[in-house]
Amino acid sequence: MSTIQHLINGELVNDSGRTADVYNPSTGKVIHQVPLASRETIQQAIDTAKAAFPAWRNTPPAKRAQVMFRFKQLLEQNEARISQLISEEHGKTLEDAAGELKRGIENVEYACSAPEILKGEYSRNVGPNIDAWSDFQPIGVVAGITPFNFPAMVPLWMYPLAIVCGNCFILKPSERDPSSTLLIAQLLQEAGLPKGVLSVVHGDKTAVDALIEAPEVKALSFVGSTPIAEYIYAEGTRRGKRVQALGGAKNHAVLMPDADLDNAVSALMGAAYGSCGERCMAISVAVCVGDQVADALVAKLVPQIEALKIGAGTSCGLDMGPLVSGQARDKVSGYVADGVAAGAQLVVDGRGLSVKDHEDGFFLGGCLFDRVTPEMRIYKEEIFGPVLCIVRVNSLEAAMQLINDHEYGNGTCIFTRDGEAARLFCDEIEVGMVGVNVPLPVPVAYHSFGGWKRSLFGDLHAYGPDGVRFYTRRKAITQRWPQRASHEASQFAFPSL
Numbered sequence: 001m002s003t004i005q006h007l008i009n010g011e012l013v014n015d016s017g018r019t020a021d022v023y024n025p026s027t028g029k030v031i032h033q034v035p036l037a038s039r040e041t042i043q044q045a046i047d048t049a050k051a052a053f054p055a056w057r058n059t060p061p062a063k064r065a066q067v068m069f070r071f072k073q074l075l076e077q078n079e080a081r082i083s084q085l086i087s088e089e090h091g092k093t094l095e096d097a098a099g100e101l102k103r104g105i106e107n108v109e110y111a112c113s114a115p116e117i118l119k120g121e122y123s124r125n126v127g128p129n130i131d132a133w134s135d136f137q138p139i140g141v142v143a144g145i146t147p148f149n150f151p152a153m154v155p156l157w158m159y160p161l162a163i164v165c166g167n168c169f170i171l172k173p174s175e176r177d178p179s180s181t182l183l184i185a186q187l188l189q190e191a192g193l194p195k196g197v198l199s200v201v202h203g204d205k206t207a208v209d210a211l212i213e214a215p216e217v218k219a220l221s222f223v224g225s226t227p228i229a230e231y232i233y234a235e236g237t238r239r240g241k242r243v244q245a246l247g248g249a250k251n252h253a254v255l256m257p258d259a260d261l262d263n264a265v266s267a268l269m270g271a272a273y274g275s276c277g278e279r280c281m282a283i284s285v286a287v288c289v290g291d292q293v294a295d296a297l298v299a300k301l302v303p304q305i306e307a308l309k310i311g312a313g314t315s316c317g318l319d320m321g322p323l324v325s326g327q328a329r330d331k332v333s334g335y336v337a338d339g340v341a342a343g344a345q346l347v348v349d350g351r352g353l354s355v356k357d358h359e360d361g362f363f364l365g366g367c368l369f370d371r372v373t374p375e376m377r378i379y380k381e382e383i384f385g386p387v388l389c390i391v392r393v394n395s396l397e398a399a400m401q402l403i404n405d406h407e408y409g410n411g412t413c414i415f416t417r418d419g420e421a422a423r424l425f426c427d428e429i430e431v432g433m434v435g436v437n438v439p440l441p442v443p444v445a446y447h448s449f450g451g452w453k454r455s456l457f458g459d460l461h462a463y464g465p466d467g468v469r470f471y472t473r474r475k476a477i478t479q480r481w482p483q484r485a486s487h488e489a490s491q492f493a494f495p496s497l
C-alpha cells in the first residue's frame with residue numbers, strides 16, 4: 001500500500017506525521033495512506049509560495065498563459081489515467097470521471113485568455129492632460145480547500161485562474177480521494193510552472209486552520225459542506241482575508257403539467273442518480289405541479305430506477321457506482337429510514353443492495369420517496385446520496401414559494417413548454433443557477449458558478465469573470481503630464497471638471 005505525497009516547491013515530499021486511509025469504495029478496501037499535514041508542513045508550502053511570488057507576479061500574462069496551453073494538452077493526453085484514479089478513489093463511473101475532467105479543462109481554457117482578461121480598463125483625457133486606468137493586480141499567496149466529490153474539476157475551478165492572474169496557490173484537496181488531484185498538479189509542473197507557484201498539501205482541519213491563520217495567505221477559496229463553509233468564511237474574513245466559500249445544496253426541479261415528461265424523466269434520472277447523487281448540483285427534489293404530473297412521474301421513474309446499472313466505478317457502461325465511504329452510505333440509509341418514519345412514501349428502496357464480486361463495496365441502490373412534505377428532514381437537509389424526493393403542489397407559485405423558503409439556493413430547474421412560466425421562474429426564483437429544461441445548469445467556464453443563501457458565503461461567484469475579480473485587486477491610477485511651460489495655481493476646492 002503506497003503513501004501519497006505532498007507537492008511542495010515542485011517536488012514530491014514525504015511527511016512523517018499523522019495519516020488517513022484512502023479507500024476504493026467499490027471494494028471497501030483501503031488502498032493508500034494520505035499524510036495529514038502539520039502546521040509546519042503548511043508553513044513550508046507558504047514559504048515557498050511567498051518566495052515564488054515576486055518573479056511570477058512580474059512574468060508577462062502571455063507567458064503565464066503559455067504554461068496553461070501546455071497544461072491543457074497534458075490533461076487531454078492523460079484523460080484515461082486521471083479518470084481511472086478519480087473512479088478508483090471516489091467511486092464514480094469512468095464516463096462520469098472523464099466528464100468532470102472535461103469540465104475542469106474548460107477552466108484551463110478560460111485561463112489561457114489571461115492577456116485578454118487582465119488587460120484592464122483605460123480612459124484617456126479624464127481631465128486636462130490626465131489619463132486614468134485600472135490595473136488588475138494579483139493578491140499574493142492564496143489557498144484553496146476542496147471537497148471529495150469533484151477531485152479534478154473543483155480544484156481546476158480555482159488554481160488555473162488564480163495562477164494565471166499572477167498569484168501563488170496552495171491547494172488542500174479532500175483527504176478522501178487525493179490521487180487524481182495530485183497527478184493533475186504534477187502535470188502543471190510538467191507544463192513548465194515555476195517551482196513554488198502551486199503546492200498541494202494534504203490534510204484535515206489542522207491544515208485548514210493553519211491556512212486560515214497564516215497572515216501570508218491573503219485569500220481563501222473553499223468548496224464543501226455548509227457548516228465548514230460558514231466556519232472558514234467567518235474565521236477568514238475575521239482575519240481580513242478575502243474569502244469565497246461555496247457550501248451545500250438542495251436542488252429542486254419543478255415539473256409543470258405541460259412538461260415533455262419523457263424527456264424530463266430522462267433528465268431527472270441522470271441529475272438525481274448520476275454520481276450516486278454526490279453532486280452539489282444534483283436534483284434531490286422533484287416538485288410536481290398537480291397530482292396528475294406526480295402520478296405519471298412516479299409511474300415512469302420506478303422502472304428506470306429499478307433498472308439502474310450499478311457496479312464498480314472503474315467498469316465501463318454503468319449508471320452508478322458506490323458512495324464514497326461506508327459512513328456516507330450509512331448516513332444516506334439513515335435518511336431513508338428517517339423519511340419512512342416521518343410518513344413519506346418510499347416507492348423504491350435501494351438499501352441492502354449487494355453487488356456481485358464487490359460485496360464489501362459502499363453500494364446503495366436508487367431510492368424514491370413520494371408525498372414528501374417540507375417539515376421532513378429528508379426535505380430540509382442535504383442527503384448527498386441517490387435519493388429523490390417528490391413533493392406535490394397545486395401551482396407554480398406554490399412551487400416557487402417552496403424553493404424560495406428553502407435555506408439553500410444553489411441550483412434549480414423547471415420543465416415546461418410555457419415561456420411565460422419559465423420567464424417568471426427565472427426572474428423571481430431565489431437561487432443562483434437556474435435551468436429551463438436543463439437539469440444541471442452548471443455554468444460554462446466563461447460565466448461564473450455560485451449559489452445564493454446558505455449555498456455560498458462571500459460576494460463573488462467561482463471561476464469565470466467573478467473568479468478573475470476574486471483573484472485580483474483593482475488598482476486605479478490617475479496620471480497627469482502637464483505641459484512644460486504651464487504653471488498651475490493651487491486648487492483648494494475638490495477637483496472637478
Ligand code: NAD
Nearest residue numbers: 146147148173174204205208224225228246247248249280
Ligand atoms: P466537507 O465540508 O466535509 O470537506 C470539504 C473540505 O473541507 C475538505 O478538504 C476537508 O478536508 C475540509 N474539512 C473537513 N472538515 C473540516 C473542518 N472541521 N475544518 C476545516 N476543514 C475541514 O465536504 P465534502 O464531504 O468533501 O464534500 C461534499 C459537500 O461539498 C456537500 O455538502 C456538497 O454540496 C458540497 N459541494 C458544494 C459545491 C458547490 O459548488 N457549492 C461543490 C461541490 C461540493
